[in-house]
Amino acid sequence: MPIFKNPNFDFLKWRWPAVGLSCLIIFAGAVAVVLQGGVSLGIDFSGGTSVIVQFDDPVTEDAVRDAVGGAVGESVVQQYGDAEANEIMIRLPQSGPEVGTSLEEGANAVVAALEQSAIGGFTVIGQELVGPVIGEELQRRGANAFVFAMLGILVYVALRFRFSFAVGAIIAVVHDILVTLSLLTFFGFDLSLNVVAAMLTITGYSVNDSIVVFDRVRENLRRMRRDAFDKLVNTSINQTLSRTVITSGTTAFAVLALFVFGGEVLRGFAFTMFVGVISGTYSTIFIAAAAAIVISERRSARRIQAAPAPGASKPNRRSRKTKARA
Secondary structure (H helix, E strand, O other), X not given: OOOOOOOOOOHHHHHHHHXXXXXXXXXXXXXXXXXXXXXXXXXXXXXXXXXXXXXXXXXXXXXXXXXXXXXXXXXXXXXXXXXXXXXXXXXXEOOOOOOOHHHHHHHHHHHHHHHHOOOOOEEEEEEEEEOHHXXXXXXXXXXXXXXXXXXXXXXXXXXXOOHXXXXXXHHHHHHHHHHHHHHXXXXXXXXXXXXXXXXXXXXXXXXHHHHHHHHHXXXXXXXXXXXXXXXXXXXXXXXXXXHHHHHHHHHHXXXXXXXXXXXXXXXXXXXXXXXXXXXXXXHHHHHHHHHHHHHHHHHHHHHHHHOOOOOOOOOOHHHHHXXXXX
């Protein structure tokens, strides 16, 4: 059911301001990553020990940090979940090549330090131990999965549509990933396996959204041959606008509900999905279309320059042979 009746918005009029906004968000995210010393990796990738503790009475992060600091050395203490739950997560980075026993000793040291302090009663509700070898392997597999996904998308869209469309889809996907990473950094989420899974999901979602628009562009190429390519693309975006808004809206509401009611374990996944859905819709309308138009116009200009000028005669091979014989 269309929610827009014959929409005729000039989306491409705002493509360059939209590109500027995206560049601003990505640049700010890059600055934030540099200032904090890199992307904040979760235990899945960095390796180490994570202990989640629920206290009987409200406590502050500073109080917990003071309680465990002397016993375990360097640690990251942060609130876990809602403040009313009185849950604190203590993370100990992996400092050496040892695994197994040393990681378990780190978790035991945290518990022992809290028991000896005057911080009050508590219950350990979660514990995660990841060795450095496993963390490096997960990083490598996550990077490989993303690279292979990009290559597969490039080949599929190039074969089914145009090469310019494929490049536009890839640029849109990279835009979505960079915007999502920037917002993850701003809001203090770690890069974990759940977040990587969400990024791969929004990769497919974004490409599917772009393919719907590109498919309509291909149909309109047969019926609107005399129109300029940018006008044709803008018309195609308007024709698929109802489908884009309905699909993105329902997905965003579902992910938002997962973020609010899914608990702390799924919060990073849900946040990544929510940002990715919004960014994917935005990039389909502005980024992918703008990139496809720019690349198509440049390729058309090159073909025009390479073509012979009107009225120019091609060299006569027969006359060349006659001159050679003479």
